[in-house]
Amino acid sequence: xxxxxxxxxxxxxxxxxxxxxxxxxxxHFRVAEMLQQDETGSVPYxxxxxxxxxxxxxxxxxxxxxxxxxxxxxxxxxxLERASLMELSREGIWAAIVxxxxxxxxxxxxxxxxxxxxxTISCPYSDVPERVVELLRACSVYKLPKPLLDYAQLxxxxxxxxxxxxxxxxxxxxCGTGSSGADEATSPSDPELRPAREASAYxxxxxxxxxxxxxxxxxxxxxxxxxxQVVEHGVFNPRQDxxxxxxxxxxxxxxxxGALQQQQQQQHQPLRRMQVDDPLTESLRSLPRGxxxxxxxxxxxxxxxxxxxxxxxRAMPRDNMLPxxxxxxxxxxxxxxxxxxxxxxxPNR
Numbered sequence: 001x002x003x004x005x006x007x008x009x010x011x012x013x014x015x016x017x018x019x020x021x022x023x024x025x026x027x028h029f030r031v032a033e034m035l036q037q038d039e040t041g042s043v044p045y046x047x048x049x050x051x052x053x054x055x056x057x058x059x060x061x062x063x064x065x066x067x068x069x070x071x072x073x074x075x076x077x078x079x080l081e082r083a084s085l086m087e088l089s090r091e092g093i094w095a096a097i098v099x100x101x102x103x104x105x106x107x108x109x110x111x112x113x114x115x116x117x118x119x120t121i122s123c124p125y126s127d128v129p130e131r132v133v134e135l136l137r138a139c140s141v142y143k144l145p146k147p148l149l150d151y152a153q154l155x156x157x158x159x160x161x162x163x164x165x166x167x168x169x170x171x172x173x174x175c176g177t178g179s180s181g182a183d184e185a186t187s188p189s190d191p192e193l194r195p196a197r198e199a200s201a202y203x204x205x206x207x208x209x210x211x212x213x214x215x216x217x218x219x220x221x222x223x224x225x226x227x228x229q230v231v232e233h234g235v236f237n238p239r240q241d242x243x244x245x246x247x248x249x250x251x252x253x254x255x256x257x258g259a260l261q262q263q264q265q266q267q268h269q270p271l272r273r274m275q276v277d278d279p280l281t282e283s284l285r286s287l288p289r290g291x292x293x294x295x296x297x298x299x300x301x302x303x304x305x306x307x308x309x310x311x312x313x314r315a316m317p318r319d320n321m322l323p324x325x326x327x328x329x330x331x332x333x334x335x336x337x338x339x340x341x342x343x344x345x346x347p348n349r
Contacts, residue, residue: 004224008205011231015239017195019154022147025119031068032117042092048080049088049095052109055102062113063091072116075142101141108134112144121151129159129167136196137174146192153196160203165211168203169223171196176226194239201230 025031038044046063053059070077076098083096100109107124108131114122125131132155139149160168175190175197204211204227212220 004205004208007228007231008202011202011235012238014157014195014199014202016157017150017153019150020147022115022119022121022145034065034068035063035113035117040092046091046093047085047095048083049091049097050100050109050113051097052100052104052106053102058099060106062109063093063095064113064116066096069113069116072145073142101137104134104138104141105131107131108138111135112138112142112148115145115148121148123151123155126155127159129156129163132156132159133167133170133174136171140174140193149192153193153199156196157199160199165203165207168200168207169211171200172204172223172227175200197230198234201227201234205231 034045035043043063046065048064048066048069050062050064051058051060052062066076066080070080079098080096083098085094085096087094088097111122112135114120123132123135132152135148136152136156138144139152156171160171175193204223208224208227212223215223
């Protein structure tokens, strides 16, 4: 377990999901009143019945309207489109029967229907992790509206650290299977479940020794492989709002986070290119090193001629060259001209 715990310490800690409280339906949109029973005890205009309960035994039935539930769930839309109406003698209506996932209880499905008809979230079991996992499963299986999904993930984000590791395993399984039953735990195309998936993977890394103590080796290998893949995806695709963790969090607590960040930026900062002096220097930089003229060792490099006049002067004997001090006007040398210029003529009488 030491390597897994070390991995959990260095990777980024899971960030909490964002949740915006949904606005209730306006008062004039009284769709919730359609669920009220009339004098005969039936629900007016109901054409769908949801059977809820454990596997093999439905313990409850909820009547609803397919136009309301299908408009908020693409999975229910497809299911009801293929379902045929059946006569319900006890209710006295014709309706399509939908068997709700047996892992979802009546209490949770009642909350789902209440949100569909009112736009508000009623979750009296928000501190019960098993029920919140059922709500997350309902959102994942039936593709329910995003506020319900975000609310379930927000509750689980606070419940998972203090819950048994089996709860984290259930959450990870829900995020991995979805509605089709296929493994999508590592799929980046399912970003809506990423907060719960990463939070459960983080808990599994820290508590794998307790959870997998009596688990079959093959099952444990498959689970750990998926967990590591989720962690790897989070490392290479970090969330923008993810908090610092591991050594970065310790540096932030000690007040050295800014210095470390500045040092890393200086290490990765590219070297500045020297300013170009002239076109010749720029052309020499663009030449391959093999084509640049090389000077033999021990010899000075000869300066290239600038123009024909300079070259002719270099070829003349030094004795025949012009004197260093050229004669000034009127035949005076430079030093004589300077002395004569300082003389003042005598005043006129």
